[in-house]
Amino acid sequence: MLNINNLHASVGDKPIIKGLSLDLPDGEVHAIMGPNGSGKSTLSYVLSGRDGYEVTDGTATLDGQDLLAMDAHERAAAGLFLGLQYPVEIPGVSNLNFLRTALNAQREQRGEDAVSAADFLRMARTESAAFDLSMDHMKRGVNVGFSGGEKKRNEMVQMALLQPKLALLDETDSGLDIDALRVVADGINRLRDPKRSFLLITHYQRLLDYVKPDRVHVLQDGAITRSGGPELAHELEREGYVGIAA
Amino acid sequence: MNLPARLDDIGLPTRHEDWRWSDLSAIETALTSAPTRPANDAAPDLRPWMVPEHDGPLLIFVDGRYVEQGSTPGYVKTAMAADVDGHGLLGKLARAHRTVAVTAKPGERLHIIHFASGGQAHLDLVYDCPAGETMRVIETYVGGGDCWTNVAVTASAGEGGRIRRAVRVLQDGGVWTESVAGTVGTAAHYGSVSMLGSVASARSEYALVLGDDADARVDGTMVGGGRQILDIVGRVRHEGVGGTSGQTWRAVAANKAQASFAGRIEVARGAQRTDANEDIKALLLDRTATVNAKPELEIFADDVKCAHGATVGELDRNALFYLASRGVPEDAAKTLLTEAFVADAFEAVENAELRDLLGNDARAALEAVR
Numbered sequence: 001m002l003n004i005n006n007l008h009a010s011v012g013d014k015p016i017i018k019g020l021s022l023d024l025p026d027g028e029v030h031a032i033m034g035p036n037g038s039g040k041s042t043l044s045y046v047l048s049g050r051d052g053y054e055v056t057d058g059t060a061t062l063d064g065q066d067l068l069a070m071d072a073h074e075r076a077a078a079g080l081f082l083g084l085q086y087p088v089e090i091p092g093v094s095n096l097n098f099l100r101t102a103l104n105a106q107r108e109q110r111g112e113d114a115v116s117a118a119d120f121l122r123m124a125r126t127e128s129a130a131f132d133l134s135m136d137h138m139k140r141g142v143n144v145g146f147s148g149g150e151k152k153r154n155e156m157v158q159m160a161l162l163q164p165k166l167a168l169l170d171e172t173d174s175g176l177d178i179d180a181l182r183v184v185a186d187g188i189n190r191l192r193d194p195k196r197s198f199l200l201i202t203h204y205q206r207l208l209d210y211v212k213p214d215r216v217h218v219l220q221d222g223a224i225t226r227s228g229g230p231e232l233a234h235e236l237e238r239e240g241y242v243g244i245a246a
Numbered sequence: 247m248n249l250p251a252r253l254d255d256i257g258l259p260t261r262h263e264d265w266r267w268s269d270l271s272a273i274e275t276a277l278t279s280a281p282t283r284p285a286n287d288a289a290p291d292l293r294p295w296m297v298p299e300h301d302g303p304l305l306i307f308v309d310g311r312y313v314e315q316g317s318t319p320g321y322v323k324t325a326m327a328a329d330v331d332g333h334g335l336l337g338k339l340a341r342a343h344r345t346v347a348v349t350a351k352p353g354e355r356l357h358i359i360h361f362a363s364g365g366q367a368h369l370d371l372v373y374d375c376p377a378g379e380t381m382r383v384i385e386t387y388v389g390g391g392d393c394w395t396n397v398a399v400t401a402s403a404g405e406g407g408r409i410r411r412a413v414r415v416l417q418d419g420g421v422w423t424e425s426v427a428g429t430v431g432t433a434a435h436y437g438s439v440s441m442l443g444s445v446a447s448a449r450s451e452y453a454l455v456l457g458d459d460a461d462a463r464v465d466g467t468m469v470g471g472g473r474q475i476l477d478i479v480g481r482v483r484h485e486g487v488g489g490t491s492g493q494t495w496r497a498v499a500a501n502k503a504q505a506s507f508a509g510r511i512e513v514a515r516g517a518q519r520t521d522a523n524e525d526i527k528a529l530l531l532d533r534t535a536t537v538n539a540k541p542e543l544e545i546f547a548d549d550v551k552c553a554h555g556a557t558v559g560e561l562d563r564n565a566l567f568y569l570a571s572r573g574v575p576e577d578a579a580k581t582l583l584t585e586a587f588v589a590d591a592f593e594a595v596e597n598a599e600l601r602d603l604l605g606n607d608a609r610a611a612l613e614a615v616r
């Protein structure tokens with residue numbers, strides 16, 4: 001699914017990602033854990049094609065397609081989804097309009113027919129209910145007046161509607177209370193599929209108690225310093241990143 | 247009084263502060279031009295600008311002349327009205343040179359549509375809303391060429407009366423100017439919303455005087471491209487206690503366009519508990535465009551709340567990335583964000599169809615400038 005090889009990336013002139021390699025096979029869930037400032041969000045932005053994040057070396061492919069050669073919107077249409085650590089507020093654009101525009105933009109790029117207004121509304125109703133967001137939230141401006149937890153659940157609604165091949169979820173679990181964490185984890189588990197992979201970026205092993213990862217990677221100073229099974233998350237929790245580093 | 251033939255005949259105070267951003271050369275062109283439609287002609291095809299499902303009175307004007315064919319004036323009087331003070335030079339000019347004055351009183355929503363084909367046209371509109379009544383009007387300005395459409399609006403709302411006015415300036419080129427003099431009585435309301443696009447040069451002057459517990463809103467959107475010059479000069483004066491007012495303007499300027507707003511809030515001695523607000527935001531689509539914003543406060547009472555904010559910026563890069571990350575191409579994302587930006591100025595419009603109509607006008611204007 002996702003293959004990253006010796007990736008180097010800079011923000012401005014500052015190198016942040018320094019020789020990162022990762023293989024995420026079809027249908028698997030991998031977790032990336034790392035201290036603040038280690039480059040987790042930067043990695044997610046580089047993979048999703050944000051302006052200002054410059055790749056200086058290495059490759060990244062999605063199902064064999066060169067991700068780095070595509071514009072951000074093309075990567076989304078190719079099946080990449082980024083759940084943002086800090087979802088953006090867009091006053092004046094309703095959540096429903098945002099989602100429908102996104103869904104149909106992706107479908108158009110893939111040569112598929114647009115989803116009708118009625119079908120879309122049905123899907124939006126189902127998914128907002130699944131993530132415990134009211135239709136009122138769906139009619140409001142994107143993330144405007146949403147609590148931190150509501151913003152994260154809104155990211156999940158988007159993921160569920162857009163049905164990506166690969167979901168990069170950047171600290172979707174931070175700022176969630178235990179009930180919301182459950183709702184989010186259930187949603188991820190429901191979407192797990194042999195043809196869909198997840199990269200969960202997280203600080204805590206908490207989310208990983210609900211969504212069992214196949215592999216856990218430790219990201220430190222822009223590179224993966226250790227990889228292991230789910231037990232690595234518990235080890236990290238006990239010993240901290242400093243203990244693991246060596 | 248003869249129609250002015252030269253700019254000097256009008257005697258506009260060009261060196262005055264209030265006029266520094268306006269463009270008078272286009273007025274000059276119109277003064278030496280004539281209508282391209284014969285004076286006995288019926289109205290052109292106005293269907294593209296009609297208000298859907300409109301069932302109130304409809305008044306059609308061509309080059310300042312009232313056209314009976316197609317008009318359905320109903321209860322609206324089209325005759326000479328008595329002179330009323332309160333206007334600046336433009337307003338006085340319009341009142342002196344009108345061919346007909348429209349005096350509207352409450353009833354169903356009124357639609358006035360003016361088609362300009364060239365030369366100067368002066369309209370004199372009087373909105374007289376008695377106590378406790380509500381009147382609604384939509385004005386649509388279309389046509390184009392070497393024309394100058396000059397409108398005087400004299401509005402007065404008696405105690406508890408409500409005037410709701412929507413102004414669509416969709417003239418394709420030429421000049422459009424208006425002078426609004428409004429008196430908002432005790433607990434009365436005056437609300438207007440404007441959509442200024444496509445015209446080569448526009449100037450809206452308004453002066454509203456508010457009594458006790460009166461409320462006024464003057465909102466609008468300016469969309470300019472090319473070398474368009476759009477200019478708002480507003481004055482809201484609170485003379486009574488407990489008055490509220492809001493002015494929300496959004497401007498989008500592309501290419502070499504210039505959009506300006508000078509808005510003055512005056513709070514007279516004794517006008518306690520006034521709450522006045524001015525909210526101006528502009529979006530520059532190109533670095534070559536210009537936006538001027540000048541809020542002014544003159545306050546002679548102590549227990550008042552006056553807020554004003556003016557920002558000039560570009561589209562939010564975080565929002566653009568967010569949309570891109572969801573699969574929306576850059577152009578479509580920019581369109582969506584720009585439409586959302588201008589729609590802010592239509593928030594106070596209660597009627598959803600009218601809000602959509604203005605949104606569509608704005609969308610068309612935005613498409614034209616990029």
Ligand SMILES: Nc1ncnc2c1ncn2[C@@H]1O[C@H](COP(=O)(O)OP(=O)(O)O)[C@@H](O)[C@H]1O
Nearest residue numbers: 011014016034035036037038039040041042043
């Ligand atoms: N836009 C930026 N400009 C400059 N430095 C940045 C920018 N974004 C991130 N960085 C730097 O990159 C490093 C990694 O940041 P980030 O990827 O946000 O880490 P994490 O998500 O792991 O907490 C930090 O040192 C941060 O200061």
Ligand SMILES: [Mg+2]
Nearest residue numbers: 040041042085
């Ligand atoms: Mg981060």
